Amino acid sequence: MTTEHLPARIADHPTVRKVASRERRKPGVIDADWLRQVCLDAGADDVAFASVDNPDLASEREHVDAALPGTRSYISLVVKMNRDNVRSTARSVANQEFHRSGEIMNEAAHRITRALQDAGHRAINPSMSFPMEMDRFPGRIWVVAHKPVAVASGLGVMGIHRNVIHPRFGNFILLGTVLVDAPVTSYGEPLDYSPCLECKLCVAACPVGAIKKNGDFDFVACSVHNYREFMGGFTDWAQTIADSEDAADFRSRVSDSENASMWQSLSFKANYKAAYCLAVCPAGEEVIEPYLDDRKGFMDLVLKPLQAKKETLYVLPNSAAKEHAERRFPHKQVKVVDSGISGR
Numbered sequence: 076m077t078t079e080h081l082p083a084r085i086a087d088h089p090t091v092r093k094v095a096s097r098e099r100r101k102p103g104v105i106d107a108d109w110l111r112q113v114c115l116d117a118g119a120d121d122v123a124f125a126s127v128d129n130p131d132l133a134s135e136r137e138h139v140d141a142a143l144p145g146t147r148s149y150i151s152l153v154v155k156m157n158r159d160n161v162r163s164t165a166r167s168v169a170n171q172e173f174h175r176s177g178e179i180m181n182e183a184a185h186r187i188t189r190a191l192q193d194a195g196h197r198a199i200n201p202s203m204s205f206p207m208e209m210d211r212f213p214g215r216i217w218v219v220a221h222k223p224v225a226v227a228s229g230l231g232v233m234g235i236h237r238n239v240i241h242p243r244f245g246n247f248i249l250l251g252t253v254l255v256d257a258p259v260t261s262y263g264e265p266l267d268y269s270p271c272l273e274c275k276l277c278v279a280a281c282p283v284g285a286i287k288k289n290g291d292f293d294f295v296a297c298s299v300h301n302y303r304e305f306m307g308g309f310t311d312w313a314q315t316i317a318d319s320e321d322a323a324d325f326r327s328r329v330s331d332s333e334n335a336s337m338w339q340s341l342s343f344k345a346n347y348k349a350a351y352c353l354a355v356c357p358a359g360e361e362v363i364e365p366y367l368d369d370r371k372g373f374m375d376l377v378l379k380p381l382q383a384k385k386e387t388l389y390v391l392p393n394s395a396a397k398e399h400a401e402r403r404f405p406h407k408q409v410k411v412v413d414s415g416i417s418g419r
């Protein structure tokens with residue numbers, strides 16, 4: 076490296092002299108086999124790549140280019156979850172599984188980004204889920220949508236419940252995406268079939284009817300219940316404090332258990348109220364056998380305990396979710412709440 080064009084003060088600096096004297100690496104196209112091994116060694120259970128020029132991912136481009144100007148490739152990552160943890164009626168068990176698998180994903184993505192940086196590339200690892208860009212809330216708060224990237228890379232297809240189903244691991248996966256500034260020698264192709272069996276167990280399991288038989292998804296119903304202790308639900312809880320006349324009035328509106336649960340979400344990590352759609356899904360080569368052997372037995376073991384669980388379901392007033400919850404699950408308490416989001 077020549078330093079004649081630099082001012083003497085910079086050219087003579089010890090760092091500059093050291094760097095100028097060493098051989099310069101010019102990072103180019105990334106070898107797909109090398110990168111795949113880096114990702115597996117970092118803790119991913121599967122990986123595939125997509126180009127930013129992929130037309131299926133056109134809607135992601137402006138977002139990833141804002142986060143990492145000059146993004147050329149997506150590295151799509153899969154981390155497996157332990158199935159029976161996700162299926163458990165003990166919410167703490169299932170939530171611990173989501174949180175721990177998410178940490179594994181974030182750690183793997185961080186290691187991959189470091190390996191790419193050490194190889195001379197610019198790369199970032201947006202989070203698996205939270206933290207997100209809350210200054211944009213309630214708009215698009217995520218930096219990159221992991222699902223369409225995974226689908227375009229060939230790691231799976233979205234089932235009726237709109238989660239990506241991996242052909243082997245089923246839907247017991249979390250997704251991640253690393254963005255990098257270079258092309259990769261080969262990119263994945265979408266699968267030529269969907270692992271979804273269209274069995275509709277996810278439709279039967281969702282306590283607030285968010286998943287429709289035709290594949291429509293009522294994301295407001297899902298987020299009002301499942302995300303009760305996240306953004307909008309937290310705001311509604313805070314509003315209830317503000318609206319209460321005194322402690323007795325507040326405690327008549329919010330139970331001790333609900334307050335303790337909110338404390339737990341704020342102190343540890345936010346708790347999902349359900350994820351039953353993932354829990355019951357029998358799709359995927361590693362998952363399907365018990366369902367094929369005995370479909371009724373599978374439902375008794377996996378679907379029925381979640382349907383039978385006594386719990387509180389959170390719904391908006393006059394919503395389809397309220398009607399569904401009261402009709403299908405009369406043994407569950409249905410609580411009408413505010414979305415905590417202006418205009419909704």
Ligand code: B12
Pocket residue numbers: 173202203204213214215217218219220221222223236237238239240246247248249250251286291292294297298301302347348349350352353
């Ligand atoms: C926003 C979001 C949600 C929202 C909306 C879900 C959705 N379908 O988009 C809510 C809060 C409801 C949600 C719930 C859950 N999520 Co989520 N979620 C995301 C997030 C941040 C972006 C999703 C996305 O790409 N949406 C856009 C497009 C691609 O999704 P879509 O299905 O095609 O379209 C829907 C949305 O656009 C939605 N919609 C339309 N307008 C708007 C506006 C706003 C403001 C919102 C929020 C949504 C929304 O309605 C469309 C119709 O279905 C990703 C993390 C990430 N950074 O990618 C995780 C992610 C999709 N979630 C995940 C999981 C696991 C869940 C839950 C199981 C959480 C839990 N543990 O209980 C549930 C499952 C609900 C379900 N059946 O989909 C995983 C899915 C893994 C997989 N196998 O595919 C992801 C990829 C996180 C991860 N890193 O693994 N999630």
Ligand code: SF4
Pocket residue numbers: 234235236237270271272273274275276277278352355356357358
């Ligand atoms: S539960 Fe059945 S219908 Fe729902 S996504 Fe899984 S395989 Fe498809």
